[in-house]
Structure formats: structure tokens, C-alpha cells
Amino acid sequence: MSAKFRLGIIVNPLAGLGGSVALKGSDGVAEQALALGAKPMAPTRMKAALEKVLPYAKNIEWATGEGALGGELLSELAIDFESVYYSDTQSTSAQDTQALAKALSQWGADLILFAGGDGTARDMYQALSEKQAALGVPAGVKIHSGVYGVSPTAAGAVVAKMARGEMVSLMEADVMDIDEVAFRQGTVRARRYGELHVPAELKYVQAVKMGGVEVDELVLADIAAEAVESMDPDTTYFIGSGSTTAAVMDELGLENTLLGVDAVRDGQLIGSDLTASQLLALTEQGPCKLFVTLIGGQGHVLGRGNQQLSPQLIRTLGRNNIQILATKTKLNALADRPLLVDSGDPQLDRELSGYCKIITGYRDYVMYPLANPE
Numbered sequence: 401m402s403a404k405f406r407l408g409i410i411v412n413p414l415a416g417l418g419g420s421v422a423l424k425g426s427d428g429v430a431e432q433a434l435a436l437g438a439k440p441m442a443p444t445r446m447k448a449a450l451e452k453v454l455p456y457a458k459n460i461e462w463a464t465g466e467g468a469l470g471g472e473l474l475s476e477l478a479i480d481f482e483s484v485y486y487s488d489t490q491s492t493s494a495q496d497t498q499a500l501a502k503a504l505s506q507w508g509a510d511l512i513l514f515a516g517g518d519g520t521a522r523d524m525y526q527a528l529s530e531k532q533a534a535l536g537v538p539a540g541v542k543i544h545s546g547v548y549g550v551s552p553t554a555a556g557a558v559v560a561k562m563a564r565g566e567m568v569s570l571m572e573a574d575v576m577d578i579d580e581v582a583f584r585q586g587t588v589r590a591r592r593y594g595e596l597h598v599p600a601e602l603k604y605v606q607a608v609k610m611g612g613v614e615v616d617e618l619v620l621a622d623i624a625a626e627a628v629e630s631m632d633p634d635t636t637y638f639i640g641s642g643s644t645t646a647a648v649m650d651e652l653g654l655e656n657t658l659l660g661v662d663a664v665r666d667g668q669l670i671g672s673d674l675t676a677s678q679l680l681a682l683t684e685q686g687p688c689k690l691f692v693t694l695i696g697g698q699g700h701v702l703g704r705g706n707q708q709l710s711p712q713l714i715r716t717l718g719r720n721n722i723q724i725l726a727t728k729t730k731l732n733a734l735a736d737r738p739l740l741v742d743s744g745d746p747q748l749d750r751e752l753s754g755y756c757k758i759i760t761g762y763r764d765y766v767m768y769p770l771a772n773p774e
Contacts, residue, residue: 452556
């Protein structure tokens with residue numbers, strides 16, 4: 401049985417306070433807004449999003465911060481959750497949002513759902529690594545950032561899709577904000593701060609629309625380019641078997657063992673068609689990562705044709721150092737069935753289960769469930 405979807409919740413209770421009282425934002429004016437009679441909107445907006453998710457609540461492991469940061473709302477909705485952050489101050493701040501975001505990422509959230517505005521999106525960008533998926537529930541006065549659902553219920557619908565175990569694309573979306581002081585004086589001055597990885601509705605049609613084998617070759621080249629660009633220096637990469645991973649070797653200009661496992665470091669081939677013991681020995685020489693793909697039609701990532709990737713090796717590498725490469729065509733052919741791991745170690749298979757980020761093109765990713773044969 402696969403691991404549950406892990407969902408982190410953040411509510412910025414100050415988001416949107418300035419809107420109803422014509423303060424054109426909430427940054428730095430929360431107390432003034434409250435004094436003018438403003439009511440917090442973020443909990444209500446997050447509640448609307450979560451109502452779309454509640455039918456699948458048992459498929460989810462929940463975590464949030466105590467009190468107004470999310471605990472009060474989840475308790476109101478009768479959701480069991482793990483509290484990963486507590487603020488000892490009576491009012492929350494940007495520091496609390498950032499601290500909670502970091503705590504949720506360390507907890508292992510597959511997705512962090514946050515309610516706020518552009519200031520909250522900036523906090524998320526500053527706190528999270530580029531690998532962490534997040535999605536905003538619009539609750540601020542100004543929403544210039546592209547990291548939010550078009551509505552709270554739209555954001556909830558995407559989360560529900562993930563909770564059902566369906567494939568969801570990941571895309572990079574801009575975090576934007578404006579200078580509120582200038583805005584209150586009638587000047588709109590927007591600035592791009594960075595990007596967050598956010599889930600989006602999956603586009604099943606490949607980016608290159610040409611048809612036939614030529615499409616597959618172009619898509620594989622895109623996947624390989626993204627994989628190579630992501631490679632860290634002074635790190636050994638194990639390149640698993642299969643035509644998708646072979647494209648990475650082609651991109652590097654190196655000889656490839658199609659049905660074996662090769663090792664690459666700093667663009668150089670350091671081992672070909674390696675055995676399980678040879679691979680394990682390389683892990684003692686420095687940091688190592690693995691590129692692997694799935695068997696078309698079956699969906700197996702481990703345990704079919706790549707037994708060199710032993711349970712001991714996988715444990716040594718760690719889940720976060722395993723990167724799956726696949727075309728969306730292969731994933732779509734699974735008809736919403738999860739990817740499979742059959743390493744020979746049932747406990748390890750259970751530990752590997754859950755959502756994983758898959759490279760499906762250049763700057764193109766999806767989130768897809770990984771399970772085990774049980």
C-alpha cells in the first residue's frame with residue numbers, strides 16, 4: 401500500500417486585511433486595518449479550498465502550525481494533523497510564515513498549500529528550496545504572482561487531484577510583488593522576486609507537436625538537457641538502464657550501456673555496466689545521485705531489469721537523491737496507476753512510496769505517485 405499524500409498547510413491570518421478598509425494591501429498596516437474593522441479573510445479562503453479536499457482527507461497526512469497559522473482551521477474541520485511549528489507571540493509575522501514553511505518542508509510535505517497574497521508568496525520563495533512544491537490560495541489584496549489558484553476552490557481542486565493519486569504537472573511560476581507605499585500614492589511598481597514550483601493541470605500533449613518517432617527523440621532530448629543542467633559538480637551520477645536515461649548519456653557525449661548502469665562525474669565516464677558492489681563502492685568516494693526511468697506499460701522504476709540498484713545502494717543514496725526521468729506519454733499510458741518499486745526489500749519499498757517529482761521535459765516536471773506491489 402502506498403504512503404499517504406503529505407500536505408502542509410499555512411494560513412497567513414494578516415493577508416488581505418487592508419483590502420476592505422481601502423488600505424490597498426496589508427504589509428505594515430495590519431494593526432491599522434484591524435482598528436478600522438477589517439476581518440481576516442485568509443482562514444475563510446483556505447477553508448473554501450480545503451472543502452474541495454475533505455472527501456479525500458483519509459488519503460492525506462496533514463501538518464501545519466499551531467493557532468492561527470493553520471491549527472485552528474484544521475481543528476474546526478475535524479482534521480487530525482501534526483503540529484510542526486509554534487509561535488510564542490500573540491500576532492503572526494513574515495518570520496512565522498517562513499519558519500513554518502521550512503518546518504513543513506523538513507517534515508516532508510509533498511505540497512505546501514498556503515493562503516495569502518504576494519507578500520506571503522515572497523515569504524514562501526525566501527523560505528523554500530527550488531525542489532519544494534507549493535500552491536497559493538488567493539487571500540491577499542493584490543495577487544500579481546503566478547503561484548496562486550485562480551480561486552480558492554480551484555486551488556483545492558488541484559490538491560484533491562493529487563490526493564486521489566492522479567498525475568499533476570509542476571511548473572515554475574513567478575513570485576511578484578509591488579511597492580505598497582508607492583501603490584498607496586498611485587504608482588504601480590511591480591518587481592519579480594523569483595519562482596516557485598507549483599502544480600498545474602496536466603497537459604497530456606507533448607510540447608513538440610510533430611508526431612511519430614521524431615517527437616519522442618525531441619522530447620527525450622529536452623528531458624536530457626534538463627537532467628544534465630541539473631547535475632552538480634563533484635557528484636557521481638549513476639545512469640540507469642533504458643532509452644530515456646540513454647538520452648542523458650547522448651547529451652553528455654558519452655558511451656552508454658543501454659541495459660546496464662553507468663557512472664558519470666563532472667561530465668566524464670568513470671564506470672560502465674557496473675555491478676551492485678561496484679556501485680556501492682563508488683558511494684564511499686563522495687556524493688552520489690541516480691537517474692532512473694520506468695518500464696513502459698508496467699511502470700516499474702526499481703526491480704525490473706536494474707537489480708544492480710540494490711536495496712543497500714538505494715538506502716545509501718536516499719530518496720531525495722533519486723531522480724526519475726519519463727515522457728508524459730509513458731506516464732499517461734499508465735492510466736493513473738502509480739509507478740512501482742519492487743526492490744526486494746518490502747520495508748524500503750514502503751519508505752520510497754509517495755509523490756515524486758519527475759523530469760518530463762526542459763523546465764517541465766510532473767508530480768506522480770510512487771507505490772509498491774503490495
